[in-house]
Amino acid sequence: MRQVVDFTDVSTEGLESSPVAPALAGLRANEARYFKNKYDHDFATAPADEEQEALDWVSRILADERGIVIASPALEVTSFEVDGIRMAYVFYESGLSINVMYTIDDAGKRAVGFKLSDGMEVPEELSAFKFARQKSKLAGTIRGSYFVIKGTY
Numbered sequence: 001m002r003q004v005v006d007f008t009d010v011s012t013e014g015l016e017s018s019p020v021a022p023a024l025a026g027l028r029a030n031e032a033r034y035f036k037n038k039y040d041h042d043f044a045t046a047p048a049d050e051e052q053e054a055l056d057w058v059s060r061i062l063a064d065e066r067g068i069v070i071a072s073p074a075l076e077v078t079s080f081e082v083d084g085i086r087m088a089y090v091f092y093e094s095g096l097s098i099n100v101m102y103t104i105d106d107a108g109k110r111a112v113g114f115k116l117s118d119g120m121e122v123p124e125e126l127s128a129f130k131f132a133r134q135k136s137k138l139a140g141t142i143r144g145s146y147f148v149i150k151g152t153y
Contacts, residue, residue: 001050002044002046002078004032004042005028005045006029006032007030007032007036007138010022010025010029012025014045014047015028015075015076017075018092018095019120020117020118023095023117023118023139024091024095024097024117026117026140027091027142028045028097029139031043031099033138035082043078044078045076045077045078045091046076046077047076048074048077048090054078054090055074055077055090057100058098061149061151062112064153065112065149066147068125068126069125070092070096071094071125072092072093073092074093075092076091077089081104084103084105085102085104086100086101086103086104087099088100095116095117095119096114096115096120096123097114097115097116098112098113098114099113100113100149102153110148110149111146112146112147112149113145113146114129114144114145115143116131129147131143
């Protein structure tokens with residue numbers, strides 16, 4: 001069952017098994033705040049086993065585009081459409097967050113973003129990427145990277 005992420009009272013619910021659970025919860029809350037402020041969308045996540053279709057979609061894009069298979073188990077997933085963009089997020093036990101932004105219009109932007117929670121190392125499968133840093137009140141220091149999607153999904 002989906003739960004709306006509260007970005008004023010950050011909770012680690014659903015992320016407790018992560019060694020960086022408070023930072024990952026902050027990262028999840030940071031995303032929730034962004035979508036509420038920009039699109040007035042309530043960011044709601046569900047356990048990964050309840051959102052298998054979205055998890056498979058993200059995994060397929062990673063595998064097809066870059067041959068990436070994430071080693072860490074997925075904890076929570078969400079997918080939704082806002083302003084003509086299909087979005088999917090996966091939050092992994094390691095502290096990794098992956099999002100897919102896929103504009104429905106063929107001429108639009110399509111990309112995969114990676115964000116690393118404060119305190120986690122870069123996973124081996126993402127070692128080829130350079131990560132930029134940004135500060136967040138909710139998540140501390142977030143390191144992020146991305147790549148452009150070339151295929152059609």
